[in-house]
Amino acid sequence: MSESLWQRQLAEGSMELGRALDADQQRQLLGFLALLTKWNQAYNLTAVREPGEMVSRQLLDSLSIQPFLTTAHLLDVGAGGGLPGIPLAIINPDVQFTLLDSNSKKTRFLTQCVLELKLANVRVIHGRAEACDDGIRYTQISSRAFTAVENMVHWCGHLLADGGEFLAMKGQFPDDEVACLPHGWQLRSHHSLLVPGCAGERHLLIIDRIPRTGA
Template sequence: MSEALWQRQLADGLAQMELALDAATQAKLLAFLALLNKWNRAYNLTAVRDPGQMVSRQLLDSLSILPFVSTDHLLDVGAGGGLPGIPLAIVRPDSRFTLLDSNSKKTRFLTQCVLELGLKNVEVIHGRAEQCQPDQPFQQISSRAFTALDNLVAWCGDLLANDGEFLAMKGQFPDDEVSALPGHWQVSQRQSLSVPGADGDRHLLIVRRVTEPQL
């Protein structure tokens, strides 16, 4: 897969998403993709092996939730190969992103990305969500291919501000997972995501605590 084709796929995809990014930002996204492709051969960072699908399924898919990121400090749990955290951090340099993963190989890769790409707004943490102790809870926590919704709220609920929200990225709408949510959590919004070049359904589920009725 030539770099020129990746460039064209990215430019075309961004145009379809009506997302205007300058040439330097696009170049940094492609530099991240090259790192991911290189390290994936040894570290098994992502199941996507076909270079022809990487722009769509890794970069554009990550950026599809950009309109819903409203916080200036987002936690990405189960960050894995840095999706969606690294692409979001590249296009939102004025916001902070904390990437959390319990797999040391994956956090080594993420740390290398931060160094090579000069991402001053990214912190990488190696550890389990249940053991993470941030200085203050997060307003938004993103999750992509990490775990089922009931596990997400159980493991990461203490990391989320009382009025915060999970941004859970899913493929087909997970009816079973929604039904299994504990009673004090609810899907406050469901959004179909359009990802240029990607087959199949993509959904964003925004999960919040149930607000107690006012007496």
């Protein structure tokens, strides 16, 4: 698929999501997609390999949670191929993004994206979530196809600020995962995501701690 078709898909899809992109943002997003496609041949960063699906399933899917982004510093855990962190960082230059992944090949790719796309608002950390403590407590932590939500709160709960929330991107609504949320955690809300060009179900789960009540 030619870059011009990718550009048209991106422009039309972002408008459907209610977010007009300027020329620089479009250029950076397509540049990221080109890097992802190139590195995917050797590093297996994403299972999406059909050119006609890449804009919708990688870029637009990531941008679909933009309305729920309220923090000044987002942690993206299991960042993998940079989704949703890199696309969100491109369209939110005033927000800081920390991308965390335990796979050194993937963090190498993410670091290269930061350099080539000149993303001054992105920091990459190589390490396991449960062992990470960078001294920051985040008000929002995102994940996309990372792990079951039970594992997510166990592994990353210590990184979440008081009053903070997890933004967990899922396909079909994971009833079994929600039922297994540990004591003290709750599914505060969930939202169906309508992603232009994506036929399958997409959901965003917002998970936080159950507020403590006084005696």
